[in-house]
Amino acid sequence: MTVAHYVPFRAIRAGKQLSDSKGSSAAISTEAAVLSVRRCMRGFLGPKDIFRNPESIFRFFEPTTGVQKNQDLIDITLGNKVRWGTGPSPFNLVLSTGGADFAVCGMHFKIGLYEHQSAGALGGLVTLLMENPDLVKGAEAIDKIVIVAYEPAFGIIGDPAKKDPKTRQSADHSMAFIVSRMLQKAIEHGSLPASSDDAWKLLMLTPHDFSKDALYDAKTRSLMQKIFFEHGGPDYDSRYPDGIPTSMDIVLKDGKKFSSGLVMYPPGHARNVTSDLKGLLDKKNRMLGDLVFKDASSYEQFLAPLKKIRSLNAQELEEIYNFDYAAMKEHRPIDGERPSSRL
DSSP states (O other): OHHHHHTTSSGGGOSSSOOHHHHTHHHHHHHHHHHHHHHHHTTOOOOSOTTTOTTSHHHHHSOOOOOOTTOEEEOTTTOSEEEOTTOOOSSOOOOOSSSSOOGGGGOBOOSSSSOGGGHHHHHHHHHHHHHOGGGGGOGGGEEEEEEEEOTTHHHHTTOGGGGSOOSHHHHHTOHHHHHHHHHHHHHHHOSOOSSHHHHHHHHOOOGGGGSHHHHTOHHHHHHHTTEEEEEOOHHHHTTTTTSOOBEEEEEETTSOEEEOOOBOSOTTBTTOOSSOHHHHHHHHHHHHHHHHBSSHHHHHHHHHHHHTGGGOOHHHHHTTTOOOGGGBOOOOOOTTOOTTOOO
16 A cells, blocks of 8 residues: 555556555545655655656656766666756646646546546537437447547556446446446436536436446446447547547447547536536535535535635634534445445
């Protein structure tokens, strides 16, 4: 766990069946960061200049040109001769307490529960369903669904081994499951609202969509077997992380093919300018809040400080997650959930 979490690689996402480890990654990394800050406040000194240090993790993948002579080494990653020396950092690190260029402004907010890299496929699916309403009449007419994606999406959540997820963690990292589950929900509804935003609200994946019943739903599993993945190559790879480049084709048994075209900025992406982000997130928050709180007033009381976080003072921010636990519903596990876990 120390190696997998404290060195920011993808070890926690490897394998056919993922564990609690994947879902805990951010919390464990934050725990390490807080511990490091406390050590520094007490005078502990770390390594110098870690961003230009030729042995730092940041330089392994993007070695930069140095200025020292006779420092030619073989880079085992690229197999090329590179000069390490004391070159610049491969990226800019800007630390500030003001301005508007905060990382959160470039984030992707998930519209429901799914893996980040599957958002382009879900965007393509909703587009196809909105443009071709007959697709929701039944899965029997569908011959195959082809999803073209970039690396690392193709290699991680498009891994064919993940067509048989047995845990909610692995289902969360299976694009085949995520897409099939949303498509199955659309088929069950039989028709979709007139607007794309309302369609997203209707089809939004919830914790119940990752329950044991949903995981082994025969119709969802049947759709999963119709999904095939292709790597989009350099054209797709070069567009990430600017966007989430994905395209989807749904081919019917009669030969008809419906194509989504390239999806770059699905709803929730920072560069998406067509969706009602606040409305979609409000729906998601209410969906999750309904699982936790006894009534709407308790939910609103909890959410109000989060909505005005920009104007909170230090004391208010410190108390932002303190709330009346008596306002919570008695926890009833979603089928298949371990008794000790909570949403």
